[in-house]
Amino acid sequence: MSSFAPDGQDDDSKNARFVSLLWTLKRAVDQAPPGSVPGVHYVHFHALRKDADYRDDLLGKMLESSDSGLRSLAEEVVAFSAHIHQGDSDSSPLDRDAVPLTRPVSATAVGSPPLDRGPAAGKGGVKALLLMLILVSLGVGIYVASATGLLQRMIQVRVEGSLAQDTHWHSGSTYRLSGLVFVEGNTVLTIEPGVRVIGEPGSALIVTRDARINAHGSAQDPIVFTSASPVGERHRGDWGGVVLLGNAPVNTPVAHIEGIDAGDPRGFFGGQADSDSCGILQYVRIEYAGYEISKDNELNGLTLGGCGKGTILRFVQVHQGLDDGIELFGGSANLSHVVISGAADDGLDWDRGWTGFGQFIVIQQDSNAGDTGIEADNLDSDHDAIPRSAPTLSNVTIIGGRNPAVGQRGMVLRRGTAGMLQNVLITDFSLEAIDIRDRSTVEQIEQGALRLEGLVFAGGLKDWLFEVEEGDGDDDGGFDEASLLPVDVGHEAIIPKRLLTHAGPVWTAVDFVPEYDERLVRLAVQPPQGEFWDEAASFIGAIRPGARTSWLEGWTDFAEN
Structure with missing residues (x-):
């Protein structure tokens, strides 16, 4: 009382x-x-x-x-x-x-x-x-x-059903999602810095393909999407997550996002507008998402379907999701300063023709859950579907859970994906650092459409990086993943010691800064040129080795529950 x-x-x-x-x-x-x-x-x-x-x-x-x-x-x-x-x-x-x-x-x-x-x-x-x-x-x-x-x-504001006109969520307030909340038509949902959005079981925020979200937080006042459960009682799958749908190209004639009833037209995405914008997520955290809608059918923490290059995703953390951290279905949205921590499945997942850019990406797998740091596909049913998945990523850190009892891989590249991945630090995985699957993916490597440069592997739990595949276990036509390392620097790219020395279950922002090792600078390649890229980031990994501070500080949170 x-x-x-x-x-x-x-x-x-x-x-x-x-x-x-x-x-x-x-x-x-x-x-x-x-x-x-x-x-x-x-x-x-x-x-x-x-x-x-x-x-x-x-x-x-x-x-x-x-x-x-x-x-x-x-x-x-x-x-x-x-x-x-x-x-x-x-x-x-x-x-x-x-x-x-x-x-x-x-x-x-x-x-x-x-x-x-x-x-x-x-x-x-x-x-x-x-x-x-x-x-x-x-x-x-x-x-x-x-x-x-x-x-x-005053707090709280309950939100349910559809938002069909421009809507403003104000700083200092908490908005409680009940059920699937759709932003429809050409509506713009604006969210001010410091807003908390809490999700009840079965809830999710879905921005349909003609609507937009403008969630522009700050390092001091991030916008937080989280569980409606009290602190200390939050768990993966407490609520659904955030879904952004757009009009950019995908490689299927009909595309309907997973997690939404197939008969609901609000789940469709894709089109021909490569520059389409699903909106802005900046200084945003999405926590404890991935509600299981049906058996083995969970929403991701953040799902993008057909979002174009006009979409802005900067300083975004997806934490403790029940399925993938971030999954991109086609489109050309770009990612910058992204943290995916503790996903129960894959960290970053792409398919259906994603062709965007990404720089400064941290993927950290949990010690007791999680599969692959990056899982990359073109299209399951047609490995040569066009547009082919071909993103360009630079300055990526992928951290395994350091638990030999949980099988985790750094990257799985399969089903005909192309792309450029460079300046990638892969560390602490119990299985392969990189696993190439399917002859269609090997062909992309042979044609120069899938390239991996500036790789460093550290602190593996086994004395091998790539599993020898024979007989029925050979899923790539005999391709040797070790050939991805240049002969002249291959031995130098393998660092037995851990460069990230944090040993506890709960990480903090500073724990993601790797110890300085000159190889993380010397073996790096020059990042791509262009307005999107930080061309000065000539080091391997998402955070400058030996840095006293990092871009994760102030707005991220790695609480277990």
């Missing part, structure tokens, strides 16, 4: 102030330089409000920070928490559905005018706060103007 007293204006003001203090704390930690709070890179605000253990652990780390401002803020929260509990040891303002009532709460933390933190903000302000808190307890999402003149925003 809520402990808000309708007549207790002082209590209501204290509760509102306490939540504002927590929001200020979150923003201060998120925007602090890396390492300011040891072991903390991002603060989960929901857990900060609801989980006392999480909150106490964070406050303890902040009290040990070398940043005097963070220490002072932690001391203020601890002192105020003790004050608000005085005489009421059985209740806490965090045991109820209290929420932040405004985003800009501190000029020092977020560069905005501070709120009045006095015991009351005036009679009208208290009434407005009380009204909003009561409405939150009813699960209503609305906007209320406070006495300060700031727009107050």
Whole structure:
């Protein structure tokens, strides 16, 4: 039962102030330089409000920070928490559905005018706060103007059915998906930085082929798609995931995305518009997705069908999915600064004629689940279908789960795929580093349409990189994968030691920086030229070896649940 007293204006003001203090704390930690709070890179605000253990652990780390401002803020929260509990040891303002009532709460933390933190903000302000808190307890999402003149925003907003007109999801709010939510027609769904989208079991967000998504987060305020379950109870497959459909070419005459009923026309994708845009995903995390719709039929964390080169996918993490992390069905969408962590099947999967670009891609497989880092196909039913899958990837790190009991491969290239893969670091896999399958794929290598350059293999769990295939096990017409390594540098491209030394189950952003080894620079090839590419990234792997910081910091999260 809520402990808000309708007549207790002082209590209501204290509760509102306490939540504002927590929001200020979150923003201060998120925007602090890396390492300011040891072991903390991002603060989960929901857990900060609801989980006392999480909150106490964070406050303890902040009290040990070398940043005097963070220490002072932690001391203020601890002192105020003790004050608000005085005489009421059985209740806490965090045991109820209290929420932040405004985003800009501190000029020092977020560069905005501070709120009045006095015991009351005036009679009208208290009434407005009380009204909003009561409405939150009813699960209503609305906007209320406070006495300060700031727009107050409340949580949660339930979303179901179809979005058929331009829609805006606002910072500081949480949107709860119920069932399959379709963005239809030429609708644009705009999502502001800091928005959380939580998915109930069986839910997914599907942007149909004439609609677009504009999800533009920031390193300080990423947009997070995650499970509706509480922190600590989230698991792969809690909800469906994100599906983007477009009008770019695919190599089948009829293309309908998996996971959507075959009789639903909203699942079709593909066309002739190579420059088509499915929208923008930037500084976005997608977590605990892959809901099993039927036996062996799960949605991927992020699925793209026929998305063209106008689609922007930058700084995207897909974490702990039940199926593939990211799967691209045709199209020409480009990927930049992408992290796929803990997928239960493949990390990155493409087929049906994907021809896009990708640079700075990290794929990390779980120690207890997962198949292949990259699984690449053209088309199962016709290996020579046109357009042929032929992406260009540079600066890729593929990390196995380091568990000999779980069979995992670095890359499987099959069914006639072409492409260019260069500056790839493959490490810690229990099976082959690279497995070429099907004579049609070997032909692409022989014709120069499938090339692999600048490869380094490190820390394998076996004393061989490529399995010798004989008899019925020969699935590539006798092709020797070892021939992919140039004779003059082949031995140098194999580094027995681990370049990524992290040993625990939960990774952090800095754990993905490889130890410096000069071969990771000397054996690299020049990245492609063009507007998309960072031509200065003349090293092997997604992150510069020996770097003190990485592009993963501040917006990624690798929590197990």
